[in-house]
Amino acid sequence: VEIMPKPRRPGPPPANRLVVALAYDGLCTFEFGVAVEVFGLPRPEMGPDWYRFGVASLEPGPLRATGGLRVEVDGGAALLARAGTIVVPGWRGASEPVPDALCRALRRAHARGARVLSLCSGVFVLAAAGLLEGRRATTHWRYMDALRRAHPGIALEEDVLYVDEGSVLTAAGSAAGIDLCLHLVRRDFGPDAANSVARRLVVPPHREGGQAQYVPRPVPTAREGARLGPLLDRMRARLDRPQPLPALAREAGMSLRTFLRRFRDATGHPPGEWLLRQRLDRARELLEGARAAPVEEVAGLCGFGSAATLRHHFRRRFGLGPAAYRARFAGNG
DNA sequence: GGGTTCCGCCGCCAAA
């Protein structure tokens, strides 16, 4: 799973630049909009090789879309048959059957080399078409159980924003669709192009981490969140200092073992890992200013024992070293 | 870069 893939040279643009978003009755407006925003807006600054975009439906219109819209679609099977990339936005329901014609069209497209990506519950369409069998995939955490039950042959990834299996890509909850689409732009046109699109969307070019942080934890979190919340704030406020576990547990008024358990319940991560994430986030912020501090100093401010330690973790998480990150950021905004 | 030490983390079990 590439959460933050290594930056690569802008590769050759995909041979077939046509991206087709599917529409159907019960269409999820938000994810459909994500595809339009990333692939469908005119971007003359990207040059002549940029994506072409179209919308196709295999159902007669008008189609209903979430929010009370009615949609008329120009494209049909013929357009879909020409697509190099097919975007499948949220499906109308986890238990809604997927028409055979749609399944067949997707299988044919994939077999002739088209890439297929699903956003959120669009995963049910890919699954019905059999394109996920034996592959890794993800979806919104709400659909995880239903999908597992209906299609046990899929290797479900629970804690990621998206999964890239090459020709089949799946995204988690709605907004993770943005991350996946940006990832594809990065794959096709390189990091600079992805950053440019992200900037226009006003979203961060990279979001790391899984979706565990968005999963509500019914009872425990309310309680433990209230108990641990202030501690988390204090921890964030002193990232530059070492924060050994025993001291934290004492501060929380729990035994070490219980503290570990509660912390995990409340944040989704053990304390050490959580701290590391906070520190790396802080480091990234500090490196982003036009006149960012030197790496050595940033390391100190974020609580890394040495610049070497910072480099080690930074590179592993973000795929490039802190100095390179700062240079790139200063370079294009 | 490789070895040693240290620490975070978790499985397991007993106690509350």
Next chain:
DNA sequence: TATTTGGCGGCGGAAC
């Protein structure tokens, strides 16, 4: 009896 808590031991990975 069931659920939560705390301690022990060990493993793996990070720091030095």
